[in-house]
Amino acid sequence: MNIYVGNLSYKMIDSDLEKLFAEFGEVKSAKVIVDRDTGRSKGFGFVEMQTSESGSEAIEALNGKDCEGRALRVNEAKPREERPRRQF
Template sequence: MSGSGFSVYVGNAPYQTTEQEMGDFFATAGEVTNVRIVLDRETGRPRGFAFVEFAEEAGANRAVEQFNGTDFNGRSLRVNLATR
């Protein structure tokens, strides 16, 4: 990760969601520069959470305000500012 962006933690993400779908969904809050769905090391399957990085801090803040508790593909997302 570049470290120049502003990230949000996305919990309770649907397992079948792609990074592209998640990026498109969060793009309404601001310019998305990176999406990383965390995979299990042993199985290679998604672990149900991801990090979405925005070009600007305002986008990350809007994402938390707009999407925390929002339904996404049948799951209620938990969205918080990511801590480093």
């Protein structure tokens, strides 16, 4: 199950995100999204859990939970919609 995690602390890195979700089951991947130009976190990320049961449990437990002074927004990730590439 792929999970969207929003309102992350800008100091959070991939391994912190993985640790946060690991107590609910096996984490296949955890990625904090960073700005291409500055390398700074954009304040959200994605976590892929091994099973949908552990994913649902993590969403239930972590949505709205305070993490480093910020209330997390956690829900099932929606598939990425196809957008045309920008032409410069």
